[in-house]
Amino acid sequence: xxxxxxxxxxxxxxxxxxxxxxxxxxxxxxxxxxxxxxxxxxxxxxxxxxxxxxxxxxxxxxxxxxxxxxxxxxxxxxxxxxxxxxxxxxxxxxxxxxxxxxxx
Numbered sequence: 001x002x003x004x005x006x007x008x009x010x011x012x013x014x015x016x017x018x019x020x021x022x023x024x025x026x027x028x029x030x031x032x033x034x035x036x037x038x039x040x041x042x043x044x045x046x047x048x049x050x051x052x053x054x055x056x057x058x059x060x061x062x063x064x065x066x067x068x069x070x071x072x073x074x075x076x077x078x079x080x081x082x083x084x085x086x087x088x089x090x091x092x093x094x095x096x097x098x099x100x101x102x103x104x
Contacts, residue, residue, distance in 0.1 A: 001013070001030070001033055002033050004039075005033050005034045005037045005039045006037055008037065008038065008039065010039055011039065011040065012039060012040040012041065012042055012083070013030045013034065013039065013040070013041050013042070014041075014042045014043075014044050014086045015027050015030055015041075015044060016044040016046065016088060017044075017046065024043075024073060024076055024077075025043075025044055027041055027042075027043060027077070027080055027082055028080065031080070031081070031082070040083035040084065041082055041083055042082055042083055042084045042085060042086045043073070043076070043077030043080070043082040043084070043085040043086070044085070044086050044087075044088055045065075045070065045073045045074075045085060045086070045087045045088070045093075046088045046089060047065075047087070047088055047089025047090060047091065047092030047093060048064065048065075048089065048092060064092065064096065065092070065093065065096070065099060066098070066099075067098055067099060067102060070093070070099055070102050071102070073085075074102075087103070
């Protein structure tokens, strides 16, 4: 990753947990690597908060976000000074009448 940043092979990095928002993915290591390179580091909020379990016949049971959890992620990433926040599977948020106004 360091070579990708120093040689500007990438424009940005979005660390994620790949399918859940909790625990919040760490970004500090990437911020350190990218400092002074112009490569941006973004926070990531996954559309699903966490996976509660799954079964082959019934599928995956996932926990959705609340306004409080979204605000907590935004505050966390703001304190860390990320270059922006990427919302993966954003339709899980924008389609939710309790959450979509948080991003206007």
